[in-house]
Amino acid sequence: MDISIILLFQNCKYIKKTLMQLQMQIQNNDEIIIVNDHSEKKYLDLLEEFLILKNVFLINSDTFGCRSHNRNLGAQNASNDVLLFLDGDILIYPNAINTLKERMVSFDYAAIAGSIEGMEFTEEHLSLIGKDYAYYLEKDLFQLHNDWFLHDFRKQISIAPYQEWQWLYLYSGILAVYKDKFMQVGGFNETLKTWGAEDIEFGYRLSQKYKVKFDEEIRGIHLPHQRDQKANLKTNLINIYKLLSIYKNSYFEIPIKFNNFGQVDLILKEIIYLNKNKVTPTFNENSIDCDAIYIDFPQKILYKNNNNVEKLFLYGIALPFQNKTFKKAVISQNIFIYGPVFGSVIIQECLRVANIVKIKKTNFEASKFMLSKDGNSLLKSYAINNIIIPVNTSLKNYIIKENKKEFFIKNDIKNIEVKHI
Secondary structure: OEEEEEEOOOOOOOHHHHHHHOOOOOOOOOEEEEEEOOHHHHHHHHHHHHHOOOOOOEOOOOOOOHHHHEEEEEEOOOOEEEEEEEEEEEOOOOOHHHHHHHHHHHHOOOOOEEEEEEOOOOOOHHHHHOOOOOHHHHHHHOOOHHHHHHHHHHHHOOOOOHHHHHHHHOOOEEEOOOOOOOHHOOOOOOOOOOOHHHHHHHHHHHHHHOEEEEEEEEEEEEEOOOOOHHHHHHHHHHHHHHHHHOOOHHHHHHHHHHHHHHHHHHHHHHHHHHOOOOOOOOOOHOOOOOOOOEEOOEEEEEEOOOOOOEOOOOOOOOOOOOOOOOOEEEEEEHHHHHHHHHHHHHHHHHHHHEEEEEEEEEOOOOEEOOOOOHHHHHHHHHHOOOOOEEOOEEEEEEEEEEEEEEEEEEOOOOOOEEEEE
């Protein structure tokens, strides 16, 4: 198997380390394509000794700062059947490429993402380990995974049993994919021009047709550099809002919000069961005002846009709106059927997009209430300020009745109002 390594390069001061490590691992027909994103001359000069090699090529991007465009550009110029996307500040472990090739041949995966030790590693972290990184030897670099704060968090959340969620961690810092399948799904989404989520979105699309996998045995080290973490977080959220508007389904929404796959899997099974019960949403769409958003069970969100009533078939735990878009959010009392994990997050998300949140009384009777035996206190946990969200609320006239170890609502919750304190 021959591989084309697509290396993103923008003022990477450690690029020589990265290229030297790659040269030790690649074979005759492998190639390295460096996609340069407007780097300064002093950084371009670092490439000179490598560009004379027959298997190293430099492409200058015509677009500034769009990682999706740069990766697609590299893929279009690749000669081999497998693409390996690699960031220019990643130092790949010895034998990682051979391991990757073996996995691509042996297993039926369209794409495999590798583990990145020190994913969030910045120069500010260097003081924590008390060494000058400039003097690290290569053998020292590959010992960094022994430092707990440099571990790739993806290795610690046990996602292996959850094939349907693997796309969520298909990060492009180390990402191998078959070229024909990459082209078939359209590559990376170039409308996501800023930092964040473009690789997750690609992984999601790819996973709808093919199997993908995060493989912790294919390792690399992220070399530290300065970065604007606040700006990255902001652009990442903007991209997530955009994607939630495109992919209006719970299998995209839920993993974006939760990282505990065991918890997510359990919640989904409960919701699938609950959705089989016929609970009729009670909102009158004609009564919606422009400044409000309405959330009801199951999977129905209503709001007004240019005098048209728009529907989102999401749960409300991740909404595609900026902070304080609405004056108020109205939530059906039915959302308490979801249980404390979902209910709390829905209220929290509504507090983010609206100034005030109201929980509206509905008329359903004896709906199954998915709570444990201490359901009385769990119900209250939605309304007190030491569980998940800082709110003041009032609860009136509710009784939880036990019947064969299941709980049912006896009297409805009335007019709970949630305000910032």
